[in-house]
Amino acid sequence: MYKFFLFFIINIYAFAQTIHFKEQRYIYALNNSIYKKGFIDFSKESIKTWYEKSDKKLIFKDSNLYIKKGSTLTQNNSIASKVYFTLLEGIFFDNKDKINSFFKIEKKEQKTLLLPKNSVSNYLEKVEYKKQNNKLKFLKIFLLNNDRIIIEQID
Secondary structure, eight states: OOOHHHHHHHHHHHEEEEEEEEEEEGGGGGGGEEEEEEEEEEEEEEEEEEEHHHHHHHHEEETTTEEEEEEEEEEEOOOOHHHHHHHHHHHHTTTHHHTTTTEEEEEEEEEEEEEEEEGGGEEEEEEEEEETTEEEEEEEETTTTSOHHHHHEEE
């Protein structure tokens, strides 16, 4: 029994990690940036993200996106949101197949450049990210409307 419990605990920590991040969301039409901090919880079963001081949580599980606010859980069918979570999953777990399903991957110096394929190119210009020692240094998402999102891991 003790060995099973130890195995269970080790696997929980091996496949689950919560990262603290800061986000800058630049909105071109307003020439203004919004700054937020939040958390992304990666586990074997799902990815959860939420902002500090918010009771809303986004949950990506089995290729479906859910929004949990309080005790209410609703499904979100936004393709852009699903691509975003698939991108997070691919980057965090170094799953090139996941990333390749939506992007062409190019290495540029110490960062990775992702160029959108198919319908993703209708709203994304490119994505850049850098990981160092399995830690996300930054994730930059450039949209076609000149908006951009920059996420940096804190801690």
